[in-house]
Amino acid sequence: ANPNPLPNLPSPQSIFSFFLDPDDAQTFGNIDYMRTPKSVRKTFLGGKIEVVEEISAKEKRILAENGFVPPQPAASPPPESSVPTSSPTPSERRRSGSEMDMFRTMARDINRKG
Structure with a gap:
């Protein structure tokens, strides 16, 4: 009955007319x-200190800057010291001192009462 076995597809021009141009599609x-x-x-x-900037939705420009000048990064890396610094390793534990005994006994007493 239908000589064309493919379903009726819209023409390429009508597909592209569905989409809005970028300005119309945005909701800003x-x-x-x-x-x-x-x-x-x-x-x-x-x-x-005064800074004058020109700002739009697409770009930001600094027109004038009075007073503060940001520091420029150094071209060469800082010299490394020849003396290695020792940092405490996380696996080391501090020794408990006698000043903590009072707090431990208080905690034990609270646990016994509760």
Whole structure:
């Protein structure tokens, strides 16, 4: 009865028209407003240090920086000391002193009463 054994498939053009373009698919509100860069001024330490940044939904740029300069990482690794440092191993246990005996006896008395 049906000369075409395959079921009716939609055309490729109608498949692609189902999807929205990226701006319409996002639910962030007004995309154009969020993409416009805003200038933000931050002050620290009572106004002594000031940073002015331009921030948008896609990028963040520092326009001006007054006062604080971040330290640059050293190019060479720090020199290693030739004296090995000994650290206590976790398997070592401290010796119990006589100052803990009072607390142990109190704990035993509590367990006996309870």
